[in-house]
Every structure is written in structure tokens, then in C-alpha cells.
Amino acid sequence: MTFDVAADRYQRFMGRYADLLAHELLAELRPHRPERALDVGAGTGALTAPLVEALGADAVAAIDPSTAFVAALGERLPGVDVREGTAESLPWDDASFNLVIAQLVVHFMSDPVGGIAEMARVAKPGATVAASVWDFAGGQAPLSLFWAAARELDPEVRDESDEPGAHQGETERYFREAGFTDVRGGELTVRLPYADAADWWQPYTLGVGPAGAYVARLDDEHREALRSRCVERLGDGPGEIVATAWVAIAER
Numbered sequence: 046m047t048f049d050v051a052a053d054r055y056q057r058f059m060g061r062y063a064d065l066l067a068h069e070l071l072a073e074l075r076p077h078r079p080e081r082a083l084d085v086g087a088g089t090g091a092l093t094a095p096l097v098e099a100l101g102a103d104a105v106a107a108i109d110p111s112t113a114f115v116a117a118l119g120e121r122l123p124g125v126d127v128r129e130g131t132a133e134s135l136p137w138d139d140a141s142f143n144l145v146i147a148q149l150v151v152h153f154m155s156d157p158v159g160g161i162a163e164m165a166r167v168a169k170p171g172a173t174v175a176a177s178v179w180d181f182a183g184g185q186a187p188l189s190l191f192w193a194a195a196r197e198l199d200p201e202v203r204d205e206s207d208e209p210g211a212h213q214g215e216t217e218r219y220f221r222e223a224g225f226t227d228v229r230g231g232e233l234t235v236r237l238p239y240a241d242a243a244d245w246w247q248p249y250t251l252g253v254g255p256a257g258a259y260v261a262r263l264d265d266e267h268r269e270a271l272r273s274r275c276v277e278r279l280g281d282g283p284g285e286i287v288a289t290a291w292v293a294i295a296e297r
Contacts, residue, residue: 050253052089052117058253062187063091063149065235066290070148070177071095073233073294080104080143085132085164086150090118096144097122106142108135132160140169147176149290151210151219161223168297174225177233177290178210185289187237188256191249194274195259198267205255216293225295233292238285242276245286 070092076082076099084093087107096105102124108131109115115129130136132147133156145164154160164174179186181204184193192204210216217230239245252261260268 050111050113050251050257052114054251054253055114056089058248058251058257059149059187060089060091061237062235062286062288063088065237066177066233066288067092067095067148069233069235070146070175070292071099073231073292074144074146074173074175076100076144078104081106081141082144082146083107083135083137083142083164083167085135085145085147085160086110086153087118087127088114088149090121092146092148093118093122093125097125106137108132131155133163135163135167137167139166141167143169143172145172145174149177149179151176151178151216152181152205152208154209157209157216157219158222161219161225165223165225165297170297172297173294174220174297175292175294176210176216176220177292178216179205180213180232180289180291181205181208181211183213183289185234185287187286187288189288190278190286191256191275194278195271198270198274202259203255210291213291216291220293220295225297228293228295231292231294232289234287234289236285236287238283240283242279242281245279245284246272246275 081104082096084107087093087109093107106126108128110131119127145168151157195202217228220228249260
């Protein structure tokens with residue numbers, strides 16, 4: 046996975062969408078003092094920052110496998126317990142948190158059921174555990190237009206539509222397999238404007254995530270062909286990307 050990049054690159058590529066999604070997700074979860082919260086796969090802090098606003102830095106912990114993201118997050122939010130690691134092996138004691146969230150992370154877990162089971166382990170009895178994943182399978186993710194254009198030019202391309210949690214109800218199933226009995230599913234939608242096609246395309250050239258890695262592997266001719274195909278689908282004027290994420294919420 047290509048997330049070993051500078052934090053500002055991730056922010057320009059996906060962080061903007063993650064910020065919007067975090068606002069919608071926390072409106073559902075309504076964190077409040079004196080709860081303690083853990084942000085699993087925190088990235089550049091889209092969810093961590095509003096959790097700090099709601100609960101205070103000393104009540105928030107975060108973990109991410111990217112060394113660069115962990116360093117940036119520690120600088121951005123001093124006082125937060127930020128650690129480097131994965132969802133499948135969380136370095137906290139049992140029953141440590143009232144709220145455990147994995148925003149846009151299940152998609153990248155090597156063992157989704159194991160990762161969610163770990164989230165359950167560190168959650169206190171009665172705690173809320175939640176996760177969100179973009180709707181790649183349904184073509185409603187922020188990157189769906191890009192992958193559709195890529196498939197037209199390269200039918201063998203591996204997009205993100207078959208990754209864990211990409212289908213409706215899949216993350217809820219992982220929760221049940223991890224031991225949760227009462228799981229609530231739903232969806233959240235965000236909208237991000239862009240100035241023109243060039244503004245939309247530029248983040249794909251930063252080498253972030255599977256899409257960025259795919260663009261980086263193309264030679265100049267094929268990269269330009271992909272950009273042109275995307276522009277055909279997008280149009281050249283200002284617009285907005287509408288993106289939907291599947292959400293699963295359960296009580297410990």
C-alpha cells in the first residue's frame with residue numbers, strides 16, 4: 046500500500062474527503078466528555094482533530110502504520126497518545142476506551158475481522174465501536190470516476206472495488222464475525238468542489254494510495270491517455286465530487 050508519503054500529499058489527495066466524512070460520522074456518534082476515544086488508522090488526523098475538540102487531547106489516542114503520518118499527527122495535536130502500528134495489533138490494554146473508530150481503514154486491513162476484534166478488545170463494556178468504508182463497489186467513492194476511466198483503457202486494472210468493506214453490508218458482516226451481535230449499518234455522503242479538471246487531476250499525480258501508485262507506474266503516453274479519459278467523463282468546468290461511505294456502528 047502506498048501511504049508512505051508526506052502528510053501534506055495525503056491531505057491533498059484523500060484527506061480533504063476524510064475531513065468532511067469525519068464531521069458527518071461524529072455527528073452520528075456524538076462523543077462527549079469524559080469519554081476516551083481511539084482513532085484507528087488515523088492518517089493525518091481528519092477524525093483525531095475533531096475528537097480532540099470534543100474530548101480534549103488527553104482523552105484521545107490514535108494509531109497509524111505510516112511513520113510520516115504519526116510524526117505529523119504528533120506535531121499537529123500535541124498531548125494526543127499517537128502510536129505507530131496496525132489495527133490488527135493495538136498496543137493498548139483491554140477495555141481502555143469508550144469510543145473506538147476506524148474511518149476509511151477496514152478497506153486496508155490485512156485481516157478485517159481480526160482488526161475489528163482488536164477494536165472490540167480495547168473498548169470498554171457499553172462502548173461504541175464504528176467503522177466507515179467508501180462505496181467503491183457501488184461506484185460512489187471519491188475515486189470511482191478515476192477507476193472507471195482506468196478500466197476503460199485497461200480492463201485488467203485492479204481497482205479498489207473488491208477490497209474489504211467495499212460492498213454494502215460487508216463491514217457490518219465483519220463486525221458480526223468479530224463478535225458483535227447488535228450492529229447498525231448506514232451511509233454517509235459528502236461533497237467536495239473542484240475548480241476545473243486540472244484541479245481535480247493534480248492530486249492523482251502525488252503517488253498516494255493505490256490510484257496514485259497506478260498513475261506513477263504509467264509511462265507518459267498512457268498517463269496522458271488516462272488523464273484525457275478522466276476529463277472526458279468529468280467535463281472541464283467547475284463541479285463537485287459526491288462520495289458515499291458505508292458505516293457500521295455497534296455497542297460493545
